[in-house]
Amino acid sequence: MTDHFIEDKTTKVNVSVDGAATQKVDFNDLKSGGFIKQRQKDLFTVRLRCPGGKLTTEKLLEISKIAHKYSKKGVVHFSFRQSLEILYVDYKEFGNIVAELEKIGQKVASCGPRVRVPTACGGCEYNPNGLTDTQKMADMVDKTFFGTPTPHKFKTSFSGCPIDCARTKEMDFGFQGVVDPKWEEEACTGCTICAEACKEDAIASDPDTGKPIFDPVKCIFCGDCIRACPTEAWKPKRYGHTVRIGGKHGRHPMEAVEVCNFLPDEKVADAIKMTIDWYNANGKRGERIGNALKRVGLESYLKHMEPVFKSSKA
Amino acid sequence: MSDSTLDLRGVMCPINFVKTKLKLESMEPGEVLEVILDSGDPIQNVPKSIKEEGHKIVEVKKEGDFFRIKVQRN
Numbered sequence: 001m002t003d004h005f006i007e008d009k010t011t012k013v014n015v016s017v018d019g020a021a022t023q024k025v026d027f028n029d030l031k032s033g034g035f036i037k038q039r040q041k042d043l044f045t046v047r048l049r050c051p052g053g054k055l056t057t058e059k060l061l062e063i064s065k066i067a068h069k070y071s072k073k074g075v076v077h078f079s080f081r082q083s084l085e086i087l088y089v090d091y092k093e094f095g096n097i098v099a100e101l102e103k104i105g106q107k108v109a110s111c112g113p114r115v116r117v118p119t120a121c122g123g124c125e126y127n128p129n130g131l132t133d134t135q136k137m138a139d140m141v142d143k144t145f146f147g148t149p150t151p152h153k154f155k156t157s158f159s160g161c162p163i164d165c166a167r168t169k170e171m172d173f174g175f176q177g178v179v180d181p182k183w184e185e186e187a188c189t190g191c192t193i194c195a196e197a198c199k200e201d202a203i204a205s206d207p208d209t210g211k212p213i214f215d216p217v218k219c220i221f222c223g224d225c226i227r228a229c230p231t232e233a234w235k236p237k238r239y240g241h242t243v244r245i246g247g248k249h250g251r252h253p254m255e256a257v258e259v260c261n262f263l264p265d266e267k268v269a270d271a272i273k274m275t276i277d278w279y280n281a282n283g284k285r286g287e288r289i290g291n292a293l294k295r296v297g298l299e300s301y302l303k304h305m306e307p308v309f310k311s312s313k314a
Numbered sequence: 315m316s317d318s319t320l321d322l323r324g325v326m327c328p329i330n331f332v333k334t335k336l337k338l339e340s341m342e343p344g345e346v347l348e349v350i351l352d353s354g355d356p357i358q359n360v361p362k363s364i365k366e367e368g369h370k371i372v373e374v375k376k377e378g379d380f381f382r383i384k385v386q387r388n
Binding site (some may be wrong): 227228 | 325353358359361362363365366370371372374375381383384
């Protein structure tokens, strides 16, 4: 991960921007701006801001041209958080590359103690398993919260279904799509397909009628029964997000804990805002939210979040 | 009654679905195709994909460790 770069302790250097008057560039500011120092003298990685890892082909073509012009080795790298990184960029060119990227509407990402670019899977727009519009949510979070200062890095992600490709269990704050299935007896023909389709053994078939016997405790709300049912006897009752907090990877990985189920789309922004408020009020500098929760106690957080989370109780 | 039968036992996902789709496309709207699918992955995946294509599953019968399903072309 490029987060663990070799930090340059010489802080300020003179850089000429656009051939104009020299200006001071603060290497510590650069880190917050998504410029990551490389091993090679004077060369940096420029991390772009690509929420949800999605780009239009038009923009990608333009980025390619810029990357080709400024990367001394002509290479890019896909970051572990879905953003494109232009490698081997001379710091003296920062002004120029940022200006050229700006012209095509491409912003530079960030590092350091703040809300990072959200990651997301394809979501319900085109992925058959997707239950939530993860791309739309990632875009909203990026526009609303990107760069907000926090005690340490704050990573969010959106998975569209319980397969959880966006690894919400490893995020500071993660949202995973769920659907609550509802069965209507009149439409059911007892074909048993739902029991076969359910990978969690949450549905058994009645030996006589073939009709489903549902075990809600085993259900992980993936919606396979709804998609498989030939007669629409299984229907979606409601969609929402399972919300997880306090996960991280890195040297000492932690698994996030589930704090809310079926949070509706329109409450996601509130949940993030309130969580950042709690984190900024309770977290120590350099402490991830998972560790802050361990130290302060989950109860304090849940109490703070009650106005947002209570709305999603069944 | 079905107009045609496709025995897809032993055929992996998603090839079984592609074969079903191609067969349905060669048929007339309203005609019924019988498809034989293994339990496990095939029965978990193929019916929902057929549904997503807009065809109608009109009958499902379990016979041992395989399924006999009837699909009406849209």
